[in-house]
Amino acid sequence: MSFTGQYSISLDSSGRLKFPSNILQDFLSFASGEVVIYFLSEGCLAVYPLEIWSKMREEELGNLKIVPQSIVARRRLRRGALTQNEKISKQGRITIPQQFRKMCKIYDTESVMMIGSEIGIEIWSEESWERELAIILEHDSEKSQNEMNQDLYSENHTQTMGGS
Amino acid sequence: MSFTGQYSISLDSSGRLKFPSNILQDFLSFASGEVVIYFLSEGCLAVYPLEIWSKMREEELGNLKIVPQSIVARRRLRRGALTQNEKISKQGRITIPQQFRKMCKIYDTESVMMIGSEIGIEIWSEESWERELAIILEHDSEKSQNEMNQDLYSENHTQTMGGS
DNA sequence: GTCTAAGATGGAATATTTTGGAAAATATCG
């Protein structure tokens, strides 16, 4: 599987970060060596290979009609502000644009968390990641509780096997 | 994707601003090198390549019946007042006309936000953009929250991937 | 009409940031 694991990585004084070598290989296994960075409302940055991102975007836009006279459409377009192409340098680095760093509350020369998300990676401040992890685990156990409760009243046991 | 990212740019003493190089390239990829500036009721300026703007306008007017007896039609046409052509200079600059600056509460020698919106850019005062961004992100988070709540009771994990 | 002042425009000089590369430091492995 690609893009796994979590790493603590430090930004250099101009806001660049270097990919760990296995993550770098995962990215370079795509032809372009370009990535798309975008800001998620969870307060982190998603970094996907251009190819993956394009596919995701196509699926999303399939339904959507762009009519700039509509406020919803204009706000949809404004997400362009939260998106940026970057090229992975020869040294395996990318620059995280200033504004993006600010939005995620990550600062130059600090360490950030790089989180493998199977089809790409995410970048979190250490603090935000801690919070996110707590939410994920909390959600999981709540869900498990629900499942157990339902089972109390079910007659047969043909559940699907889930996993996290 | 074109016209992405957000930038803090300062106006010079005569109300001109210079495009960042990637934005400039996006504009110059259209033949004319001309842009149309117009004021949006959100309190910002939209700056689109002439070609994009023309197309949008055609579509919009296609639906509008021009009947000068109609106040709606007349008011629609008066938006011409809020619209202006500009040519991108050899140095990659445009002048924001005085009246427009006033309406957006942006002032000479101050910094403004330049916001990529995929088919063009928008110009906001730093303060207004902060507010707008908060609205966009808040809306997003609310949507995410709903999705998570639904997941608590769903059995399988076939969600679609959203993104910006 | 001519003169003056205000503003607009184009160009260039300066200051700042970004970029690519390499050196130093650190970690990893045999």
Next chain:
DNA sequence: CGATATTTTCCAAAATATTCCATCTTAGAC
């Protein structure tokens, strides 16, 4: 422990942003 790979820091060159200045245009006063 030494050798290798990786990470981090640092520096110089390039690119870019910002400021400044000279010129041109316009509008208004006389």
